[in-house]
Amino acid sequence: MNRRSFLRMMALTSGSAMFPSLLRADGAMPVRKSPNERITVGLIGCGGQGRGDMSQALASVNAQVIAVCDVNGAHAQMAKEQVEKAYAAQKASGTYKGCDVYKDFRDILARPDLDAVIIGTPDHWHALIMIAAVNAGKDVYVEKPVATSIPESRAMVEAVRRTGAVVQVGGQQRSMFSFQRGVELVRNGVLGKITRVWVTLPQGRSEHGGPFTTPMAAQTPPPDFDYNFWLGPAPYVPYYAERCDWNWRWSFDYGGGQVTDWVSHHYDSAMWAMGLNDQAPVEILNATAEFGPPSPLFNTATSYSFQARYANGQIIDVMPGVNGFRIIGENGWVECSRSGVLYSGPNIKYAIIPSDGFRCGVEGQSHMENFLACVRTRTTPIHPIWDAHYAASMAHVANAAFRSGLSSVKYDRETEQIIGAPEANALLRRAYRGPWVLPA
Numbered sequence: 001m002n003r004r005s006f007l008r009m010m011a012l013t014s015g016s017a018m019f020p021s022l023l024r025a026d027g028a029m030p031v032r033k034s035p036n037e038r039i040t041v042g043l044i045g046c047g048g049q050g051r052g053d054m055s056q057a058l059a060s061v062n063a064q065v066i067a068v069c070d071v072n073g074a075h076a077q078m079a080k081e082q083v084e085k086a087y088a089a090q091k092a093s094g095t096y097k098g099c100d101v102y103k104d105f106r107d108i109l110a111r112p113d114l115d116a117v118i119i120g121t122p123d124h125w126h127a128l129i130m131i132a133a134v135n136a137g138k139d140v141y142v143e144k145p146v147a148t149s150i151p152e153s154r155a156m157v158e159a160v161r162r163t164g165a166v167v168q169v170g171g172q173q174r175s176m177f178s179f180q181r182g183v184e185l186v187r188n189g190v191l192g193k194i195t196r197v198w199v200t201l202p203q204g205r206s207e208h209g210g211p212f213t214t215p216m217a218a219q220t221p222p223p224d225f226d227y228n229f230w231l232g233p234a235p236y237v238p239y240y241a242e243r244c245d246w247n248w249r250w251s252f253d254y255g256g257g258q259v260t261d262w263v264s265h266h267y268d269s270a271m272w273a274m275g276l277n278d279q280a281p282v283e284i285l286n287a288t289a290e291f292g293p294p295s296p297l298f299n300t301a302t303s304y305s306f307q308a309r310y311a312n313g314q315i316i317d318v319m320p321g322v323n324g325f326r327i328i329g330e331n332g333w334v335e336c337s338r339s340g341v342l343y344s345g346p347n348i349k350y351a352i353i354p355s356d357g358f359r360c361g362v363e364g365q366s367h368m369e370n371f372l373a374c375v376r377t378r379t380t381p382i383h384p385i386w387d388a389h390y391a392a393s394m395a396h397v398a399n400a401a402f403r404s405g406l407s408s409v410k411y412d413r414e415t416e417q418i419i420g421a422p423e424a425n426a427l428l429r430r431a432y433r434g435p436w437v438l439p440a
Helices: 003-014 048-059 074-087 086-091 106-109 123-134 151-165 176-188 226-233 243-249 257-273 366-375 385-404 422-428
Strands: 038-043 063-069 100-102 116-119 137-142 168-169 194-200 283-290 303-309 315-319 322-329 334-337 340-343 409-412 417-419
Touching: 038 048, 038 106, 038 137, 038 366, 048 063, 048 074, 048 116, 063 074, 063 106, 074 086, 100 106, 100 116, 106 123, 106 194, 116 123, 123 137, 123 151, 137 366, 151 283, 168 366, 168 385, 176 257, 176 322, 176 334, 176 340, 194 257, 243 257, 257 315, 257 385, 283 385, 303 385, 385 409, 385 422, 417 422
Parallel strands: 038 063, 038 116, 063 100, 116 137, 137 168, 194 315
Antiparallel strands: 194 322, 283 303, 283 409, 303 315, 322 334, 334 340, 409 417
16 A cells, blocks of 8 residues: 555545545545546536536546536436436447436545546535545545635645645636736746736625515425535525525625635736745735625625735735736736736737746646646646635635724734734634534
8 A cells, every 4th residue: 555545544534433424345445547547527516616617527538427416406417417418429339327416425425436526516515525525535626715714724735635635726717828828927027026916806796686685585495405404514594595506605604705706716816926825915904895785695795905915025906896917017017817918018928938937837728637637647736725725815814804894904824813803813713513513
């Protein structure tokens, strides 16, 4: 048994108290496939984002989806149909046996023939499922933001380090040319000394079917939707269809609003460009936020701005505007968004990156293909869990400042605590509803 297999076995055993169904009866560890075999993949969380991520795996010759899992039976059925349609020819020829459906994520993780999972659940489930998955010997593609609290994402980082799992976070901008070009220009010194960094993020709540501003009558969940399981570790509240699916992200019980949703994209890209992707800020400054109009269902910020200061003195401004980032240096500036790249002049636009300079990754490789390639080679993917932890941490600290009515808070990166503001610091953690507990 090699070191990696030993660590996986120890991690699996340590998780058995909380997830007993993850232990195989014969005690055997999953067997890594040869380079000539497809990586078998399962989807946990079959909503729109999960099925979108899965479509990339379905399109890959390097993967084969064999199972899906969701507490919402309708979503699971849609995912199953998507899989079997994609593999219709293979199923007809007998080379594909079909897609199995599960409701409990522990059951899909217990499959010894499953190599990897995609986690497309709401944010409040990311930590528990990812930790269970790596303890079960699976590699993971997990949606961003990695978690709803700093202790959760810290536990995720430690689980990945302990088990040696390959975990890709779904910040797909890291695999987009427009953002990679900007990052490479900055990291290779083309802009010269940096004088300002600003990031623009979406505002509002984008409530589907809303806004919901008046009291609503309680509803009954559909018979094929296990609402109590959907809530999981989150506090119990009455069921409203409008609070599930897309809209869950506007409640601090399940997400963090536009701040956490988009920090893992545009802000993460700016951190990466500045070489700050391996650390959290030491202070949030000039924080302002509004939370209106009042809603009986949702409570995240509807507008906000702030600055994040790092230990080296670098400040990143976060404000409303065109979604993306602009970095200004003594030689010019670069602005990156999903629409493309803007340059201050030809000296920046046509700059050539040295052959031995910093490179973001494999040019033209999709985010999912990067994950699958790293599963094969056991290398670190382009968006590792530790980078995502620091980006999400900044968002949680900013949200804690907003919710506490504070314009600035200081953050201790070693203890991962807000200093001198107990009320704000308490918001960095969340209590779990039993029987769920966050593994140590």
